[in-house]
Amino acid sequence: MFKDTDAVLFDLDGTLIDSAPDLGAAADKMRTDRGLESLPLALYRPMAGAGARGMLAVAFGLTPEDVGFGDLREEFFSNYESRMTESTSVFEGVADLIARIDQMGLKWGVVTNKSARFTLPLTRAMPLFSTAKTIISGDTTPHAKPHPAPLLEAARQLDLVPGRCIYVGDDERDIVAGRAAGMPTVAAAYGYLGKTADTVAWKADATIAAPGALLNLLRMA
Template sequence: MFKDTDAVLFDLDGTLIDSAPDLGAAADKMRTDRGLESLPASEYRPMAGAGARGMIAVAFGLTVEDIGFEALKEEFFSNYEVRLVDQTYVFEGVAELISRICQGGLKWGIVTNKSARFTTPLTRAIPLFKTAQTIISGDTMPHAKPHPAPLLEAARQLQVPPNRCIYVGDDERDIVAGRAAGMVTVAAAYGYLGQVANTAVWKADFTISQPAELLKLLKMA
């Protein structure tokens, strides 16, 4: 189906890996350290893709505009930094997907809003990511997704025209960024999905319910 594709780019959290257990635990520790009741992991999970902003919103009901948010954010970062891969794992089917992409001669990489402070050690700790030919973090460029700049930088590093790239993500901002960059967009409906969980309204070019389905779109299945 994607006969004019030279590269596949992926979001990280909720698309390639399930980091919700560690993100949620980092936020929940902030609650229990204050004598508050622990929240179930299921409450944190939908907002895992939003990082500190999402986790603090669940744990304390605060937004970035609230007084004290910045201090809580740094505390969350410290908690998360020491448990990056304690319970984080690669989604089922992703390892085979990446292997087949590489075997098919396509380039691949990661474009995430996670800052390099976490992206770099996390991807180094998981063998799957050794074959990634570009990893763009949330602070690599002046703008993060939904701005297209990170995706365009990934395409530049891969030396592939944006219109010959596919971008796969589990949040509406991924699809917005991909469209703005001129890439084919694929919504990962198995991921966290964020605040707009109805992927139909994202206007992605395609939607997959599990990683292996991308192989069918790539005609590699």
């Protein structure tokens, strides 16, 4: 399906790794530290892709516009930083997918909105990322997704024209960013999809229900 592909770029949280347990625990600690009851992970998981904004919305019903949000966000960041690899794991099928991409001679990398403060130590701590050719964080460029700048920077670092890179992500902004960068896009329907998510409406070039399904698209090229 994807002809003339030289690289596969992935979103991080909800696409390659399941970081919801650590993100949720970081927010939930803020509740229990204040004497509030703990909330189940199932409430946090759908919002994990939204980072601090999503976690604080679940934990306290707050939005970035609320007074004190900035201080609580930094507390959340501190909690998360102290435990971000405790319960985070690679999604089933991802390790095999990356191994096959390597075997096919394709380059691969990560483009995430997670700041380098977390992205770099997290990816260095997980063996999966040892063969990644580029890691682009949310603050690598002046703009984060859905702006195409991070994806264009990834293509630049790989020394490839954007159209020869595929972008895979579990959020609509991933598809918007990929399209704006001129890359074929794949929606990861197994990721952190919110209650109102409609992957069909995202108009990605393809949708996969599991990581390994991407291999079928690559083999068809």
